[in-house]
Amino acid sequence: MKSMEKTTIKENWKKIAVFVVILLALWQLSAHFGPSMTFATVGDHGDFESWCPLADPDTMKASTDNLRPSKDFSLDASLEKQIERLSAAVKCPTESFDDNGDVDEDPRWRTFDGFHDTLKDLFPLIHGHAKLEKVNRYGLVYSFQGASQHLKPLLLTAHQDVVPASSISKWTYPPFEPHYDGQYLWGRGSSDCKNNLIGVMSAVESLLSQDWKPRRSVVLAFGFDEETGGVRGAAKIAEVLEKAWGRDGFALILDEGGMGLTTVGEYVYARPGVAEKGYMDAQLILETAGGHSSRPPAHSGIGIIAEMIVALEQNPYTPVLTKENPLRGLLECQAKYTPGELEPWLRRSLQRDDDGTEIGKKLADERGPQIRFSMQTSQAVDIIKGGDKVNALPETVSAIVNYRIAPHDSLDIVKSKIADLLEPIARKHNVKVEGFGSKSSGERRSEGSNSEEAKPSLGTLYLKSLNDLSPSPISPTDIQNPVWHVFSGTIRQVFEDTKTLEGKKVIPVGDIMQGNTDTIQYWNLTKNIYRFSPAREGTRFGVHTIDERIDMTAHLEGMRVYYEMIRNFDAADI
Secondary structure, eight states, rough: OHHHHHHHHHHHHHHHHHHHHHHHHHHHHHHSSSSSOOOOOOOOOOGGGGSSSSOOGEEEEGSSSSSGGGGGGHHHHHHHHHHHHHHHHTTSSOOOTTTTOOOTTTTGGGGHHHHHHHHHOOOHHHHHHSEEEEEEEEEEEEEOOOOOOTSSEEEEEEEEOOOOOOOOOSSSSTTOOOESSSSEETTTTTTTHHHHEEEHHHHHHHHHHTOOSSOOOEEEESSOOGTTSSSSTTHHHHHHHHHHHHHHSSSEESSSSOOOOOEEEEEEEEOOEEEOOEEEEEEEEEEOOOTTTSOOOOOOEEEEEHHHHHHHSSSOOOOOTTTHHHHHHHHHHHHHHHHSSSSSHOOOOOTTTTSSSSHHHHHHHHHHHHHHTTSOEEEEEEEEEEEEEEEEEEEEEEEEEEEEOOOTTOHHHHHHHHHHHHHHHHHHHTTEEEEETOOOOOEOTTTTTTOOOOEOEEEEEEEEEEEEEEOOOOOOOOTTSSSHHHHHHHHHHHHTTTTTTOEEEEEOOOEEEOOGGGGGGGGGGOOOOOEEOOBBTEEEETTTSSSOOOEHHHHHHHHHHHHHHHHHHHOOOO
């Protein structure tokens, strides 16, 4: 009897063990797919409470330097002074054009001479104290030597040039006749980016008026052709700076860019750009035999290249939310502070330890292009040319496809995919392919024949890349990184102390930029590159179009950021 009881007990324990295993398996599945209160956590990344730590603005040390607080910039006298300064800058039509020639040959550059004279009049203390170096005639580099040689300098940048003003009759006020309407200052460059340039110089001018003696060197660098690639301006400036300060010689670079500040309830997301997508223009040039259109082949050159374009567009790139993508950090901050703004499934998905493909695709499908292309290489067929006469077969047909390359992709990946997609089509039409590592000869055997004899190539497709630029390095946003700590802490310090955002909590978090700035020339100078035009959402309008303008209260707030950034980094031993 006792033996039977022991057997029964043993069997019951086995059943219990099996039941427990099943329960555990079900719990794991519910954690992966179930309701939002259950989470699948994986290491530190799965620790929801550890997400999005913030620098304490009260830990900024500059308050001991006996300089005036930046809050003084909110006074009416400061507003009047900044209206005067920014208006004077906007009056100078420093347009840069895609077809500009050399600085010593193209007379259109001469407007920058007048702009330099204006800056000298507006900022006499800077021009009296700084070492000024003009690079490639119009690039401006102002250097202020600090007392502590072991501290890496700050580099604050902006660009002098503006995009050309067109459709003049549609502007409310003429683009180079600045107008202040009581809130906005109107004119070309008021938002992009003479507001930044004037804000930086005004902050330094204010410091110098207080007999400022920096511990840390400060450098101001202003290119003059950012709107057309920066090859004459920032690229030349970068060479000068690297020679003077060395590779990785700067503590931080602050340039224009980012997504400004966005308010969500009681929280405000400050979104400096910490990365930029790469860039490439793929040029397809197809050369085939010409002839009279009354005796055409099955497919003309236009037909063949059209088939190739369809193949490219039918095979878009995959959105992937990698752990390194700055967008992930933004989403984690939103999940922690404003969870009501997120889809119910998203926080669970962010906690999974996977490659980011599933979450990337779902997020892109639900939210659309604006967020999709923060995770995905974009592809756009922008130019196609071919044919000269209606009764003549085209001998040359070309297309240009623009790519903005996501951080997880590369130039080589994009080129390889283009070649892989186009080579089968080229073989089908007896077309040879050259470029992007292609080995296609364009020759194939005659259909329905066992002969080893191949048909000769009927044309050649040339694949070329233009304006190659790899995705940028990603600057740190780890709160343990001392540079990010001071930078992000300064943003909180300033904006949580403004009337417009009083009582709100500011959350600095990195973002990825779709376009490029002058910082593409500065990668060698530091790992800490932040692209941030410090302005609240809804305060800058008309960038690259008509009626450009900026809210002058936002301009003063941005000026405060530059002022406190210099002070706080001067006090920091990093």
